[in-house]
Amino acid sequence: MSSSRSPEGTDPAASVAAMHERFPLIYAHFRQVYSLRLPRHLAVYAAFWQGMSADAAECLGERLGLYPWGITELFEPGGLDRIPRDGLDERLHCRFRRDPAEFVTVMGGDTDGLHFGLWYDDPAELPSFIAHNYARDSAETWTNRAPTLLEQIRIRLADMRRDVELDGPEHYEGMPPFEPLEAALDAYAQADAEALAADGPPRWADAPRPRAAITIGPILPPAAGDPRAAEAGTRLDTYRDPAAAALVIAEARAELAAGRPALALMVGGELHWLDADEYRAESTELLTGAYRALGRDALAEIIEVHHAHRDLRSVEVLTPR
Known part of the structure; x- marks a missing residue:
């Protein structure tokens, strides 16, 4: 997301107002394309990025390695005018091959394919929190349960500060200071809180979840x-043997046919993460069947388009018209 910056930055109230003015059009576009709901805090993040000072932006980019990517690019001037290249589906934009359907990219990182996304447990609800994934490493998806992107940035900033304490400041001489970024985060904190309050608490943010091996x-x-989540590690070993894997898949199919989609969702997700051609059809079948049985058709549709185009050489799908 491009931005011309002044040393002092833009007045936060003016920047937030400008992005909130754009928000209804972007919300409607996102709803039409994804059949998902966009949280208001994304407009605050866009305002923060566009409005922060040059020093804060330098720290965010060079020190923390973070930048707007994915859906947040729609907040750029002309962002809604972008079109998918080569006739592709817009939902493929910034979707790495092992990203779960629940993950919609909103921020990029500077190492090992790090990217951050909104996490949608249920398409009928707002996202539960921010998730992250190192796509060019082992590509598991995890979360700090940060409710907004600004809170996720605070977490990463705290991690960077701990690195300085552990390594010693002499190892970071010449790097941009943290203070301008901290000041920018503080300047937009009230708007971030107000956006969360306007949307209401995410329904599933603090709900207990079964432990899973890879997501x-x-x-x-x-x-x-x-879902037999505790058996996930054993199942991942089982998939190395096609005959043994066939038994696991058959059991998941039987559970799904009996109206119990939990195991199909887990096994399908494991096969999706495994990313082996021999299991692609089974992964698609189990995931789409489980999502539809749960009434999560938007996630089933993401899986269908994702698996049909999983071998793209680049996840940069949206281009200027």
Whole structure:
């Protein structure tokens, strides 16, 4: 997201007002494309990025390695005029091959394919929190449960400060100071809190979840059955043997057919993360079946388009018209 910067930055109230003015159009576009709801705090993050001082932006980019990416690019001037290249589906933009369907990218990082996304447990609800994934490393998806991108930046800033304490400041001489970024975060904190309050607390943010081996545990109704999350590590080993994997897949199919989609959701997600061609069809079948059984059709549709175009050479899909 491009921005011309003054040394002092833009007045936060003016920057937030400008992004809130854009928000309804971006919300409607996102709703039409993804069938998901966009949280207001994304407009505050866009205002923060556009309005912060040059020194704060230097710290965010060079020291923390963070920048707007994915859906937040729609807040740029002309962002809604971008179109998918080569006739592709817009939902593929910034979607790495092992990203779960629940993950919608909103911020990029500077190492190992690090990117951050809104996490949608249920398409009918606002996202539960911010998640992150190192796509070019082992590509598991985890969360600090940060409710907004500004809070996620604070977490990363605290991590960087701990690095300085552990390594010694002499190792970071010449690096941009943290203070301008901290001041910018403080300047937009009230707007961030107000955006959260306007949307209301995310329904599933603090709900208990089963532990999963490679991603955030799912929120499931009791009638969905047992996801057997504790067996995930064993299943990942099992998939190395096609005959043994076939038994696991058959059991997940049987549970799904009986109206208990929990195991199909877990096994399908594990096969999706495993990213092996021999299991792609089974992963698609189990995930789409489980999502639809749970009434999460928007996530099933993301899986369908993702698996149909999973071998793209670049996840940069939106381009200027």
